Amino acid sequence: MKEKYFKFLLGVSVNWIGKLGMILTTSAFITFIVVEIPRLLGILTNAYIGLITYLLLPFLFIIGLILLPLGWWKYHKETGKSLDELATERFEDDELRAKTYGSRIFRVVIILTIANVIFLSAASFRTMSFMDDAEFCGTACHSVMNPEWMTYQDSPHANVNCVDCHVGEGVGALISSKLNGAYQMISVTFNLYERPIPTPVHQLRPARETCEKCHWPDKFYGSRLKRIVRYDSDETSTAKYTTLNLKIDTGSKVGKAGIHWHIGKNNEVKYASVDDKRQEMLWVETKQDDGTYKKYINKTLGESDNSFEETRIMDCVDCHNRATHIYEDPRKAVDIRIATGEIDHSLPFIKREALSSISKTFAEKELAKEVIRTHMERFYRNNYSSLADTKGKEIETAVKTLQRVYDKNVHPNMNIEWGSYPNHLGHDRDAGCFRCHNNDMVDESGTAIRYDCTLCHNILASDSETPFQYLRPVEKADPDSAMHVYLQEEFLNSYK
């Protein structure tokens, strides 16, 4: 039986091309089986093995299969013999003799073909699912994707696969993403890519197709309370609260529009930006009830700045441009870690020192992490020597936390430093909302797009001592009393 297949294999490999094809196909097949079994058993977990089993081996297998008929064809050309003559020459008469279910050779060919089809479909299924795995995207091109992989793992979308947003559904999406991936492989291999990878990514799948699978505009209603804690740089790192009641409604009711009005059912906002960077706006148009558009133009930009190719219809990513790959602002990163307790609030000057320990960037991550450690340890040793005994564990936890923060956000090999990528959500460090909502975006009468603070949020505290400062009774002697009254009334009147 074994001999029968072996003879067949020898028989079909008529010359060196055929032999090479046979060797490739057979050895790829055998290696795949050998590697896939331990992976199925959970013994092998490395993502790089997948690169071999699901990309390289099926590729070699197919190459081998193609070489076989090529070998036949070459042999035919050189000797001028027909297929029948070839068969008679390579195989014994007995094997070629016709029987009820075809000749023996024919049956071998059928069986092997079925085996090939099964193997190829199994392999390609495995290949596709392997490439759909976030781990593949995040680690296959390690140096390039590592920053995105790290921020992704720490993000609200950490349980959503990369391909769900980046590839989308349908054959068209798949093909375009694979073509794009092929180019990326070339650019990584030959070091053609830019560092950091420039944003915005223009070929991203339309957000309305991807994001709205889970978050659809009809369900953005009401408001959302957002509490921000900032810590001062004094010894006790005094907490200051900013509480915003974000008006996030899509605004189907008149006068109740909120921030998601921009993507509401009947609304459309179009814009163009300088160099298609989506940072400095050239003009914005909003669709009116009668179907016409009202245009606002950036009056500070002359004709020469009008370099754009892309007219965008606003969707999720125009504001939520970092919904997943969130790079933090160092100040905010420290504030959040203190608020969550990952960094102990009771350590003296913890805000000031933690921030300064991570603010400097170095060519090597390891050096930066070492600097974070020495900075923190030295500060407490020199200024609060007794703390080493009583708060040693807290200091150590703070150091580790800060190192993790740094590790996630700063990537010297990709030239990513603090603030390399803008975040358009809100208006914390980058312009965000104020890209359009500013004094310079004016309609033909010179009226600017509204940009007053309470347009998008009620303010219930603003760097205040308590989280709901402005809902408390007004103290007349307080210099802020006028603001206090104004914001309290603004909030109360919003919910009549």
Add this chain to the structure above:
Amino acid sequence: MKRTRSLIFLVLFFGIISYLPAQKVDSKVAGKCITCHKEESPGIYKQWHSSNHGQHNVTCIDCHGAKSSDADAFMHEGAYIATLVTPKDCGNCHPKEAKEVGESYHANAGMILESNDAYLAHVGGGSPVAIVGCESCHGSKVIIDENSPNKLAKISWPNSGIGRINPDGSKGACVSCHTRHSFSKAQARQPEACSKCHLGPDHPQKEIYEESKHGNAYYTNKEKNNLASDSWVVGVDYAEAPTCATCHMSATKKQKVTHDVGNRLKWSLRPPISKTKEDFAKKRKNMKDVCLACHGDRFAEGHFYQFDALVNLYDEKFAKPATQIMDLIKKKNLLENKAAFSNDIEWVYWELWHHEGRRARHGAAMMGPDYAWWHGIYDVIHNFYFEFIPEAKHLNDKDVNDLIAKVMSDPMHNWLSKDTKDLKDNINSGDHQKIYKQLFNLK
């Protein structure tokens, strides 16, 4: 009876209106300003918040509120406001200060277009330097531009010069000394408040003060000078050292604080030949009153005696003869080029009085010996004998040469043709000094 009643009425009337705020302001409007500007311009917010204004609920709109009819008023988030806050605006709450400023020499600092300084900056330099150089200190006319978002033309805003000519007709800018938006008393009382402008080669008041014992004592004891105190009477609330404000403006036991900075000055030392001010005896008395907080009468008198003599020395020995010669040259049209400052000798004469002569006089006024002599009269001498006179002689005009000969034959000048040993002997014997005796008793 009728008179008593009307008197009571008047007292009540003024009593009541003085307690009313100058402008009725909707606190909701003020609250909206603070809300956004706390985020948008946190520096302004923080300065204001800790200022006396902030602490007494004087808010943005109290100063920046405007009437729709004001030339610089613009609609901003539902209220008419103006960027510019003029002495007239400040005067709503601080009428005495605004009145004094309006009458002071400072308030007229913006009317410089006719001066030689402004002429030179415009012809020699050009309008950009006239704006950022001259007008930054002097102030200029605020130009309204209807197309500008805040109605102020960029060419005249920023404009915080002390003699700013405002669209509401008032003159001056309180912020040139009372830096916005903290308007700190302590800051305005420090010498640095003045030295944004009062420094440099033509009027080095800051440098002279730093050289003087007054400055020395101030920088040593700054903390003890009670700079932030509401009451700041020299000799009562502080005694370590005077600042510019102490002598020129602030309260003494007898005088109230004044924003009319010339009110204690006998001399105007600005022009080529020094002039005494109107009512100078009273003004000198005002200054002496300040001195007496820390000095004895004889000390103060002695200082003025020495100071006046130096002013007279400069005037009589150098300023008057040089001016006479210059006037004659101009009268006879002897200069090669027509425009002012297009001939070397004009620059020489200019620096003689505008730079060197002022340095000497200011040095003497504020007890800065180095400025009186090395940066002052020393430079005047060198310039007068070895640049000005030779330049004038170069013109080869008989009348000019005769005038020069007459000047040089004066006992104050004829040392140039004498023997050094004789001169030294005369100095040692005191005879030489007698030449200058009259300078101590002029005016």
